[in-house]
Amino acid sequence: MEDGMKNRDDDTTIMTIKAILSQLPKPEVSDKIKEVHLDSIHAALSSRGDIFARNDFVVLQSHDGHDLRIPIKKLPVKIGRGKNMVDYLVDNKGVSRVHFWLERSGALVRIRDAGSSNGTFLNRKRITQDDIRVGDEIVVGTSVFTVDRQ
Numbered sequence: 774m775e776d777g778m779k780n781r782d783d784d785t786t787i788m789t790i791k792a793i794l795s796q797l798p799k800p801e802v803s804d805k806i807k808e809v810h811l812d813s814i815h816a817a818l819s820s821r822g823d824i825f826a827r828n829d830f831v832v833l834q835s836h837d838g839h840d841l842r843i844p845i846k847k848l849p850v851k852i853g854r855g856k857n858m859v860d861y862l863v864d865n866k867g868v869s870r871v872h873f874w875l876e877r878s879g880a881l882v883r884i885r886d887a888g889s890s891n892g893t894f895l896n897r898k899r900i901t902q903d904d905i906r907v908g909d910e911i912v913v914g915t916s917v918f919t920v921d922r923q
Contacts, residue, residue, distance in 0.1 A: 849876035867914025
């Protein structure tokens with residue numbers, strides 16, 4: 774019984790503190806300070822090769838000139854050679870109809886093999902899934918892509 778009383782007292786104390794805090798004036802921050810602060814955060818994050826902002830594009834620069842420019846907000850996407858089965862087409866015989874996925878994982882972009890016959894390679898290592906960074910090399914079939922961000 775004593776524990777029950779203590780819990781109610783704790784709950785009452787917490788509710789009282791919350792009520793008092795809600796009545797305190799909120800600190801004023803000018804829009805200019807907010808803008809500068811957000812710009813510095815974005816600049817710091819943009820310098821990392823693994824962070825992709827909501828309005829960025831993942832660009833898979835093809836060594837044969839057939840680049841894929843994929844809006845982050847459209848993820849997840851399927852990539853392969855099956856014309857009616859994928860969101861982005863890679864046309865070579867070594868690529869499965871649905872070869873791999875690109876998907877968001879927070880502010881990161883993850884590549885995930887879709888059970889392809891010939892595998893998906895990230896930086897010369899066969900993967901089932903991994904996070905990609907700017908400058909990484911993706912090989913599917915005979916297609917070679919370098920990851921970039923715009």
